[in-house]
Amino acid sequence: MGFSLSDQHQLLSKIANNDGHGENSSYFDGWKAYDSNPFHPIQNPNGVIQMGLAENQLCFDLIQEWIKRNPKASICTAEGVGEFKDIAIFQDYHGLPDFRNAVANFMGRVRGGRVTFDPDRIVMSGGATGAHELISFCLADPGDAFLVPTPYYPGFDRDLRWRTGVQLLPVICESSNDFKITKAALEAAYEKAQEANIKVKGLLITNPSNPLGTTLDRETLKSLVSFINEKSIHLICDEIYAATVFSQPKFISISEIILEEDMECNPNLIHIVYSLSKDMGFPGFRVGIVYSYNDEVVKIARKMSSFGLVSTQTQHLIASMLLDDDFVESFIGESAKRLETRHKVFTWGLSQVGIGCLKSNAGLFVWMDLRRLLKESTVEAEMELWRAIIKDVKLNVSPGSSFHCLEPGWFRVCFANMDDETMEVALRRIRAFVFQGKEVEAPVKNKRWRNNLRLSFSLKFDEGVMTPRMMSPHSPIPHSPLVRART
């Protein structure tokens, strides 16, 4: 029996019917191109290489080694099963005490021991995805707004807005000053909201930044704190990439800034979102954290965490792992080293063919500058280039417009979700594509451009097929079988 579309619409809520999940925008499902033709070094060497996925796959050997040596960390092994029952029935939304201690400990160590975190302020959530929605529910009412500097992670549109009814208003950042957040841009965004009669409840920053891969300097952080204090609005700091900082300048967390003597700040306005998905490479475990300096928020967030608690099986494993100080120290150090090497290899490879990136010191990706390759400085031209990259270079990268970047031509390219060989293949393909039909030029040492590298390409592609999927959690295509990590 067929049900009319309008019947369906009447039947379900506005939220269920609208596009607030963000997956139906003109940038939906770029994964189809990857998923229908995924690269494999042996089985499919001409397939599409996935570079749109910000995953950290570089240190699983270290984790696996630790797990082998610590069978008690699993409640299922002979060594650990004695705790199975107690863990399986534990559903207290405070979380296992060891888990909270372990996470607080880890967060402190990631910040070089310069700050300590109070386990009693650790609130669980369903990944950072759940954490963002939760904090949004706590701080804002439907119709209220958060300011967020562009470019920003596309998932925020869903996480902070979809079911909450809260708005996101951009704070425009530009390449002319390396996308730094300026006071002028903040004030402009705030003014604009005032004029439109929209109540601004807070500012959301991601530090280290996705997609830029940069960390905020002390001056900027302090100016942000002054700004929100002056306006009496909240500051939500997404620090999920904190342990991916691999080179100078070192990471400065908001938790350090608010301790500074000359920093006047109402702690009730400061909240951190954290997760183990990027720093440890555990997106499947759904370990999200809300850490607030506001006691009321901690209390209420904890009650709300009922909707997305971390499985106690996972809490137990993470607690054991992160309370192992030796392991944590060596992991953090080794992970940063491997990320730095990967980043160096990739950016060097790109520079060899005249492609520059924003200078970055963190993250699992680079912010690649392809502005000179655009036919014209428009979003359409960017999308054209993007489709060509997927089709002809066979790399799935993410166009800047999907991150709300106002300047066309920037692309986020992930480098930590593959092995070294695949990285080499990617660079070879880029090289081949850039130099096709041209004389081989001497490699550029910096970000300067060659105008004669403008490319033309035919556009034989499936309409409506290729759009990026860069949000977590994600799905390759509806009802697809498990996509195995291919490297």
Add this chain to the structure above:
Amino acid sequence: MKLLSRKTTCNSHGQDSSYFLGWQEYEKNAYDEVLNPTGIIQMGLAENQLSFDLLESWLAKNPEAVGFKRDGESIFREMALFQDYHGLPIFKNALAEFMAEIRGNKVRFDPNKLVLTAGATSANETLMFCLAEPGEAFLLPTPYYPGFDRDLKWRTGVEIVPIQCSSSNSFQITESALEKAYRLAQKRKLKVKGVLITNPSNPLGTTMNLIELNLLISFVAAKGIHLISDEIYSGTVFNSPGFISITEALMDRNLHGSEVSNRVHIVYSLSKDLGLPGFRVGAIYSNNDTVVAAATKMSSFGLVSSQTQYLLSAMLSDKNFTSNYATENQKRLKKRHDMLVSGLQEAGIGCLKSNAGLFCWVDMRHLLSSKTFGAEKELWKKMLYQVGLNISPGSSCHCTEPGWFRVCFANMSEETLNHSMQRIKDFVDSTTDVVSRRHRLVVRNSRRRSSHDRDSER
């Protein structure tokens, strides 16, 4: 400017109710056979702790699954990276088959119509977000699980309007009660989007018969609204009459695939049937593709840990294990249930006849100083502070008649249960007078007749 959202300052999280306050008191003074024999015994927690030995023995016999290996190779990496919100296919397949098995394989479930969520808590909230706008309402038969006030209303802004059920017919849902609730909603200018039932019932511990289910189906069909069937206790049915799932009832009327079946949604979880509340495994099952699509995306806010999905897919795929578990678990639940019922009987206290769940719906009306909720609260406090038993007063479950209490029996050892029965007996004896003693005799004798009566009503 107000710093926090309205949600933070309102009371819709429902955690100021006596249901939660009793827990807090228990936390402060928890009974321990050895360390704190005069502490409070927790009988307000609907947990199934009776069959962990079966789970543990399965773990011991399955080292590969337990060690996250496949053919000797570690699959840790694959597992740690898996965040597909469609869920692990082998897990959903196993879960769909498990659900069918619980229903005697009289119905089949399509894994593609299953949405995994962080517990039934998240499943129920997600369904509200999908089916209703803020200010719209769902009808719920009373008494109902106190957590619904938070799960269905808090962040969604949806209202609950009660369908009032009474002890006069063992709290069964009647047509007039349904219509009355609908009219009440209309009077309050609330648009009714659906009915939510819990079957088997929490707190009653009873399963619905075909008459009730058909009543509900006809009602939602006529009104063009949704029906959510929370079936998280479906695996705890330990006695006749057996469990009839809403899916079965629809099939029975040849409504499978019909317009009304497009508006029927099931909530499931492994917290009660398998006793794994810590693992946060919940699910929504719906024939409505749009609901499945929307709920799947919403599940992003509360996915099931991949570590847990991997473990349970191996466990639930083991058919020998699941069928043996179901039989043994039900046997043990029945034994406990019977222990509680007879223990209460000795104290002259009766229960609603029940065949499922992890609790009994206990009739303490005769112990009230007056037929009021004030008196019920008084009695509840006595039970908590004097007798040292945390039981849940009916008012926290929105029961319209004072004097009923939900008492759990599956979350403690046999010794502790016996001990709690002794405490109740002592309490009743100490407050007893001739009238009460006579009442106890009446209760004991009527029990032999009542089972016969109730069957004829159903």
